[in-house]
Amino acid sequence: MTKQTTTAWEQMMEPSTVEERTVCKLALGEHSNVYMIQLWEGIYLWANAIHRARLSDQPNAFAKYDCLLLNICHKGRCEVELAQGNYVYMSPGILNVSAMAPRPEYYYPGGVYEGIELVCDMNVLKENLPKAFADLGVTSQDLMKLKRQGNLLARVSTAALQEEEKLFEILCRIGSGEKTHPRIVYDLRLAIISLIYHLMHGEATILHDETAVTKGQRKIVTDAEAELTADLGCRVTVEQVAEHFGVSVSAFKKYFVSVYGRPVSQYMKEKRIEKAKELLIESSESIGTISLLCGYEHQGKFGAVFKAATGSSPLEYRRLHRVPGKSVRRKDTNETG
Numbered sequence: 284m285t286k287q288t289t290t291a292w293e294q295m296m297e298p299s300t301v302e303e304r305t306v307c308k309l310a311l312g313e314h315s316n317v318y319m320i321q322l323w324e325g326i327y328l329w330a331n332a333i334h335r336a337r338l339s340d341q342p343n344a345f346a347k348y349d350c351l352l353l354n355i356c357h358k359g360r361c362e363v364e365l366a367q368g369n370y371v372y373m374s375p376g377i378l379n380v381s382a383m384a385p386r387p388e389y390y391y392p393g394g395v396y397e398g399i400e401l402v403c404d405m406n407v408l409k410e411n412l413p414k415a416f417a418d419l420g421v422t423s424q425d426l427m428k429l430k431r432q433g434n435l436l437a438r439v440s441t442a443a444l445q446e447e448e449k450l451f452e453i454l455c456r457i458g459s460g461e462k463t464h465p466r467i468v469y470d471l472r473l474a475i476i477s478l479i480y481h482l483m484h485g486e487a488t489i490l491h492d493e494t495a496v497t498k499g500q501r502k503i504v505t506d507a508e509a510e511l512t513a514d515l516g517c518r519v520t521v522e523q524v525a526e527h528f529g530v531s532v533s534a535f536k537k538y539f540v541s542v543y544g545r546p547v548s549q550y551m552k553e554k555r556i557e558k559a560k561e562l563l564i565e566s567s568e569s570i571g572t573i574s575l576l577c578g579y580e581h582q583g584k585f586g587a588v589f590k591a592a593t594g595s596s597p598l599e600y601r602r603l604h605r606v607p608g609k610s611v612r613r614k615d616t617n618e619t620g
Contacts, residue, residue, distance in 0.1 A: 556588070
């Protein structure tokens with residue numbers, strides 16, 4: 284049921300019977316993949332499993348189409364550009380309805396994003412809406428009304444999010460090579476119909492864009508994040524960063540939360556723990572050296588923070604997760620594990 288090809292977009296859009304339709308895998312590098320399938324004529328579904336901060340120069344077979352795009356996030360964050368040039372950020376449980384075709388470039392603050400996208404070709408659906416949609420009371424006029432609203436964000440219900448996660452899991456399993464029965468398209472259709480039912484019956488609350496940032500504010504925050512994470516062994520205060528970029532501390536904190544979804548201190552702690560995990564697994568540096576490389580002068584403080592975050596001490600984590608063949612450079616006598 285799975286095909287992987289450099290022409291995955293075109294392959295997904297080839298005319299075919301329902302039974303012939305397959306999940307096409309688009310490999311994007313760095314453990315990032317998109318799994319795509321055509322469910323009905325003019326309706327395409329894909330699962331985004333992204334583990335990098337940026338995607339650029341991606342092929343886009345939908346650029347010439349009159350699209351309605353529904354994008355639901357269940358993990359991480361995704362940047363959405365509004366019509367007026369400001370930016371807002373999707374987080375788990377957020378739906379983005381857009382009249383724009385999928386873009387060739389995306390930004391994922393934090394470097395992780397998972398969710399599904401449903402792309403509707405309105406040139407097809409205006410004349411040929413699937414009967415299953417009509418049975419739910421969804422008309423092509425309803426879809427056109429959504430499209431005319433332009434970019435908007437809404438918070439979906441728990442039930443709708445569960446349906447989204449079901450779709451994501453099915454697509455990823457098939458796209459990763461798991462064998463399945465030939466009628467899987469019908470299962471995906473049923474899950475999509477259930478999701479649309481929840482969305483059309485008041486289970487999505489429209490959000491306003493109070494957290495939007497301007498292009499200039501976005502640049503300040505993303506440039507600051509790049510500088511802060513370039514050397515995790517160096518600690519810089521929020522006051523120093525704000526002064527460097529010429530904004531107040533309160534403004535910088537507000538912009539940062541808008542883009543990355545959490546305060547600077549929490550974000551940096553997470554980045555340091557991620558780096559520590561990587562070094563513990565892939566290097567043979569001592570715990571004390573790793574502590575310094577991750578911005579902790581005192582090994583004891585590092586150990587306490589690491590254990591609070593992971594449930595294991597650094598030495599325990601290394602023993603549990605170390606890559607076979609890698610050896611610890613020396614025994615760390617300051618920690619028992």
